[in-house]
Amino acid sequence: MKFSIIIPAYNEEKYLAATLEKIYQALNSIQNQFEVIVVNNASKDKTVEIAESFGTQVVDETIHNIARVRNTGAKSATGDVLIFIDADTLVSVEVFQRIIEIMHNEKCFGGAVAVDYGEFQRKWMKLYSLGWKLWGNVFNMRGGAAQFCRKRIFHEIGGYDESIYLGEDVEFYWRVSRFAKRMLGFLQFIEDLAVTTSTRRFDEMGLFKTLLLTHPFYIMLNYKRKSAWKDWYDNAVR
Numbered sequence: 756m757k758f759s760i761i762i763p764a765y766n767e768e769k770y771l772a773a774t775l776e777k778i779y780q781a782l783n784s785i786q787n788q789f790e791v792i793v794v795n796n797a798s799k800d801k802t803v804e805i806a807e808s809f810g811t812q813v814v815d816e817t818i819h820n821i822a823r824v825r826n827t828g829a830k831s832a833t834g835d836v837l838i839f840i841d842a843d844t845l846v847s848v849e850v851f852q853r854i855i856e857i858m859h860n861e862k863c864f865g866g867a868v869a870v871d872y873g874e875f876q877r878k879w880m881k882l883y884s885l886g887w888k889l890w891g892n893v894f895n896m897r898g899g900a901a902q903f904c905r906k907r908i909f910h911e912i913g914g915y916d917e918s919i920y921l922g923e924d925v926e927f928y929w930r931v932s933r934f935a936k937r938m939l940g941f942l943q944f945i946e947d948l949a950v951t952t953s954t955r956r957f958d959e960m961g962l963f964k965t966l967l968l969t970h971p972f973y974i975m976l977n978y979k980r981k982s983a984w985k986d987w988y989d990n991a992v993r
Contacts, residue, residue: 759834822915865904866943867897899924
């Protein structure tokens with residue numbers, strides 16, 4: 756079984772090297788076949804240069820839509836299982852080993868990994884993130900910092916919805932969940948292990964914008980409106 760790790764990247768020179776270094780360290784101790792793909796989303800910094808310095812395959816996607824960027828990576832992937840990792844997210848060897856173990860069960864269509872944040876500069880944001888964790892458990896919302904899916908299943912359900920500008924990962928997880936249920940399969944959420952992702956948006960974005968743009972009701976009302984997400988795309992914190 757071969758695994759394809761897909762990393763969407765837009766101006767990620769500050770974080771990408773650490774992400775790739777951690778990935779390649781993990782892969783050195785794993786016997787399974789892997790490939791790593793960085794999807795360059797029209798970066799203007801050293802993102803491509805950093806990716807290539809690791810010998811990583813780079814594919815280009817010029818349109819700023821995270822669902823489209825993920826799908827572009829999937830089109831280039833040759834693995835049996837797709838693992839989507841955010842460019843500012845650190846993944847341990849134990850997480851990869853668990854995904855491998857899980858995907859040897861043919862009934863498992865895919866899943867996601869719990870997300871742990873680093874140290875918040877705004878300390879009370881820790882409580883806010885715990886609130887999101889609660890809602891995630893209630894509504895089965897599993898984010899895309901680390902999601903995985905069998906490639907054949909991914910293409911069968913049409914990949915990520917490119918009409919969505921934020922929350923495409925949660926919608927994708929819901930759609931795979933429904934499909935798996937119909938086909939007598941299941942998804943696996945790994946919660947005893949976690950990936951570590953950056954707190955940059957919570958630390959550097961204005962407080963009002965942070966609370967507004969990460970509020971579930973705002974997301975539900977505007978997830979298909981490109982104009983609502985300028986601070987997530989055009990003015991993104993990097």
